[in-house]
Amino acid sequence: MINTESKFGLNYLEGSILKDGISKIYKDYHDKVEAIVKEWLASGIDQVYFVGCGGSRAIMEPVKLILDKYSSIPADAYTGWEFVNRAPERLNERAAVVLASHSGTTEEVLKSLDLAKERGAKTISFSLNDTPLQKGAENSLVYNTPAVNLAKLFMSYLVTTQLVIQSGNKAFGEELWQALSALPEKLQEIINVTEERGKALAKQYKDKKGYYLVATGMLAGLAYQFKVCTLLEMQWIHASHINAGEFRHGPFEIVEEGQPMIFLLGTDESRPVAERALNFANRYKADTIVFDLKELPEIHPYLAPFGVHIALQWFAWHLAQERDHPLPTRRYMWKVEY
Numbered sequence: 001m002i003n004t005e006s007k008f009g010l011n012y013l014e015g016s017i018l019k020d021g022i023s024k025i026y027k028d029y030h031d032k033v034e035a036i037v038k039e040w041l042a043s044g045i046d047q048v049y050f051v052g053c054g055g056s057r058a059i060m061e062p063v064k065l066i067l068d069k070y071s072s073i074p075a076d077a078y079t080g081w082e083f084v085n086r087a088p089e090r091l092n093e094r095a096a097v098v099l100a101s102h103s104g105t106t107e108e109v110l111k112s113l114d115l116a117k118e119r120g121a122k123t124i125s126f127s128l129n130d131t132p133l134q135k136g137a138e139n140s141l142v143y144n145t146p147a148v149n150l151a152k153l154f155m156s157y158l159v160t161t162q163l164v165i166q167s168g169n170k171a172f173g174e175e176l177w178q179a180l181s182a183l184p185e186k187l188q189e190i191i192n193v194t195e196e197r198g199k200a201l202a203k204q205y206k207d208k209k210g211y212y213l214v215a216t217g218m219l220a221g222l223a224y225q226f227k228v229c230t231l232l233e234m235q236w237i238h239a240s241h242i243n244a245g246e247f248r249h250g251p252f253e254i255v256e257e258g259q260p261m262i263f264l265l266g267t268d269e270s271r272p273v274a275e276r277a278l279n280f281a282n283r284y285k286a287d288t289i290v291f292d293l294k295e296l297p298e299i300h301p302y303l304a305p306f307g308v309h310i311a312l313q314w315f316a317w318h319l320a321q322e323r324d325h326p327l328p329t330r331r332y333m334w335k336v337e338y
């Protein structure tokens with residue numbers, strides 16, 4: 001059943017909204033991205049920077065990991081002000097700067113665009129259409145779907161996978177490219193099997209006051225995103241995220257009976273690190289909630305942030321209803337000066 005937009009906003013997990021949105025991006029841009037990357041490499045690009053803020057930054061963590069592991073091109077991911085203030089010395093005409101901003105108006109992302117252009121770098125943006133960012137970047141990819149973070153994430157994957165194919169582990173890149181083309185259908189399957197649990201969890205946890213999110217590897221960025229965008233921004237619930245690799249280096253001291261802790265488990269090589277932290281939390285009776293990629297319809301390990309995002313988003317969507325706190329509610333953002 002498709003909900004028309006209510007006070008709770010539009011649910012991009014309803015019907016085929018997500019599948020259609022991501023399919024369109026694939027159709028519109030897979031050839032274009034292949035050509036852009038070809039042109040970058042032909043002109044001597046040898047480093048890549050990803051820049052964005054909040055949710056638009058979180059999506060860049062998994063692609064940096066993929067580039068580190070499978071391409072010969074050094075990559076870095078920055079939040080906007082960090083990029084502007086650090087102004088990397090090596091940022092020059094051999095760099096490509098990937099800038100993501102849903103609104104295309106975020107001040108520090110626009111300043112990052114200026115910096116990239118001043119240094120002669122190539123630029124590409126991911127945003128809504130007809131925004132200052134889209135107009136200012138040399139190349140721009142735009143979307144028209146309410147699944148805004150997954151849209152930007154998918155665009156980051158298109159660019160990253162082409163970099164891997166054209167300057168890295170070609171076989172792995174081609175495998176991932178193939179998986180990206182099949183992803184929209186896969187996402188639909190995942191949507192269909194994850195709602196019930198999200199709903200049940202929301203009922204169970206609706207009165208909890210705070211969460212720790214623990215993840216690593218391909219899912220570290222998603223833990224950050226769920227903390228920043230969903231729990232803090234959209235639900236006003238206390239939250240903190242911990243890289244599972246850091247768990248036993250201090251954070252584990254907070255574990256106590258009944259403390260809600262959300263663990264995200266992927267199927268990449270970092271899984272044992274997350275499992276080790278989870279086992280510890282269970283041993284000391286924390287209230288652990290596990291979102292495990294292994295329990296979803298099978299998806300490429302390096303596409304984990306898409307699959308687990310959906311399972312988390314059902315939880316968020318139903319939590320908002322249970323708490324009668326719609327996800328679009330803000331008290332400061334877009335309302336006061338900040």
Ligand SMILES: O=P(O)(O)OC[C@H]1O[C@](O)(CO)[C@@H](O)[C@@H]1O
Nearest residue numbers: 053054055056101102103104106
């Ligand atoms: O630059 P963008 O993507 O418009 O994002 C700005 C805001 O949107 C969010 O990603 C989500 O609302 C925030 O974290 C951020 O402040």
